[in-house]
Amino acid sequence: MSFTISRRSIFTLPDLSSLSPFSGSDGKGPQEIQTYHERKIFPYKPSQLHSLVSDIESYPRFLPFCTGARILSRTPASVNETETFQAEMTVGFLTFKESYVSDVKSRPNEYVEVVASSSTPLFKTLNTTWRFQPASPQSPHPSWGSSLPDPPSAASSAASPAAQRDAGPTLVTLDLAFSFANPVHAAVSATFFGQVSKMMVKAFEERCLDIYGPGNK
Template sequence: MPSHTETRVLPYTPEQLYDLVAAVDRYPEFLPWCKASRILSQSDIRMVADLIIGYKIFHEKFRSDVTLQRPHEITVNYVSGPMAKLKNHWRFDAAPGGACALTFHVDFDFKSPFLQAAIDAFFDKALRKMVEAFEMRAATLYGRKGIDGG
C-alpha cells in the first residue's frame, strides 16, 4: 500500500493553513487533477464531501468523511469510490516566528490493479505537486510572508 508523509515549515499561521485545507469547496480552483468538489454535509467538527479527480482518461469520484479539529488537525477517511483504502491526515503545529509546521500523511490502495499500477508510476511526484499547490494557494491568499501580511 503506498503511503507518503510530507513535512514543511511554512510562513503562515496554523489557522491560515487549516482554513486553506478545510475549504474543500475551493479545491478545483488550485488543486491539480481536482475537477469538482461538493460538500454534502458540514458542521464545525465534521464534513462529508465528494471530489472528482481527473487525469487524462481517468475520472473518478471519491466520497470522504472529514474530521475537523480547528486549528490543529484534519483527518480524511474514505467512504466510497474506486479505492480499497484512503486515509489522509493534516497536522498544523505552531513553529518559531509565528510559522506553521505542516505535516501531511496519506495511505491508499485502489480496488483496481490497473489503476493502482497507473498511480504507482507517479505517486510521489503527484503528491509533491499537490502539496506545492497548497503552498502556492497559501501564497496567493495570504502573501509570500503570510505571518506578517507582506
C-alpha cells in the same frame, strides 16, 4: 525546510481520484497499504493553513486535475470544536474521470482528517491527516532565504496563550495511508506518482502565497 518522505506517492492519474490531497500510490498492489509522510514549516498561522486545507470546495481552483468538489452533508460544531462532514471529490485527466466520497473531521487550527467512505469503490483504504502546530520563530522557511527571522518582540512574548498557539510560523504534517481496490489503478499510478506529488505540494504552497502573501518572518 526539507521534506521527510516514507513513500513517494500521493496521487494517481488514471484513478485520478488519488490526485486530490487525500490520495496517492507508489505502484504496489492494491492489497498493500502504502504510506506517505511529509513535514514542512510555513510562514503562516495555524488558523490560516487550517482554513485553506478545510476549504474543500475551493480545491478545483488550484489543485491540478481536481475538476469538482462539494460538501454532501455537514454536522455543525461550536467554536473550536471538531466539525464533521462528507465531501465528494471529482478528478479528471485526459479521458479519465472519477469521483469518491470521504468522511472529514476538522478541528480549528489543529487538524483535518479525511477517510474514504466504505461506499467508495476506488480505495480499500484511504486515510489522510493534516496537522498544524506552531513552530519556533527561529525556524527558517525556504521563502525567507538563508537568513533567520528576527527574534520575537517583548509584545509577542507577552501575548495570550491562545494567541501564541495561533502564531506563525507553523509546522505542517501530512500523513497518508492508502491502498487501491483496483490493481489496474495501482499499476498505472506507479508511472506518475513522483511528478504528481511535486505538483500537489507546489500547488499547496502557491495557494498559500495567493491567499496570504509571502507570510511573516
